[in-house]
Structures are given as C-alpha cells and as structure tokens.
Amino acid sequence: MDLSIFLGMVGVPQVILIAVILLLLFGGRKIPELMRGLGSGIKEFKDASKNDEDDKQSKPASNKE
Template identity: 80%
Template structure:
C-alpha cells in the first residue's frame, strides 16, 4: 500500500475518536445545528448540479 493512501484508511477506532473529539469541541447542543447546515448545503449543491445538468440537456436540443 502506498504511503499516499495510508492516512485514508479509517477504522472504527479512528471514527470513534473523531466523534469524541467533535463532541468535546462543539458540545451536544451545537451538533444538530452543524448537521442541519451540512444537510442544507448538500441539498443546495445537488439542486445546483441538477439545474446545470438540465441546462446542458436543453442546450443540446
């Protein structure tokens, strides 16, 4: 395995550690707000990419 991809190998212990660190940094009350913001950002990205795809299809007609 290349050293380039070694940091990308994330196991269950690493995920648990990340979750604990996030809880300590942001607290339990702030996390739902962060997730809502992340969800709305992903939705906006999907909508924008779909609009771009629709424009490409219409321009080919």
C-alpha cells in the same frame, strides 16, 4: 509517503475518537445544528448541479429549433 496508506487505516476507533473530539469542541447542542447545515448545503449543491445538467441538455435542443 503514500496518502492511500493513511486513508485505509480509518476504522471504528478513529471514528469514535473524531466524534468525541467534535463533541468536546462544539458541545451536544451545537452538533445537530451543524449536521443540519451540512445536510442542507449538500442538498443545495446537488440541486444546483442537477439544474446545471438540465440546462446543458436543454441548450442543444433549443439550438436545433
């Protein structure tokens, strides 16, 4: 089977079902903490990748000197 078939079938009812399952599993109080942790993890990842790109760009400039 082709995976793209399943990825194209995600709609509003499926998102609502996933949200209800998450609510039942983790409870209402735990979800904001999980989302905060996920957001900070994404932010740290973006910062690290940006710093890595800056390091790569600065190395050739320092080699020319």
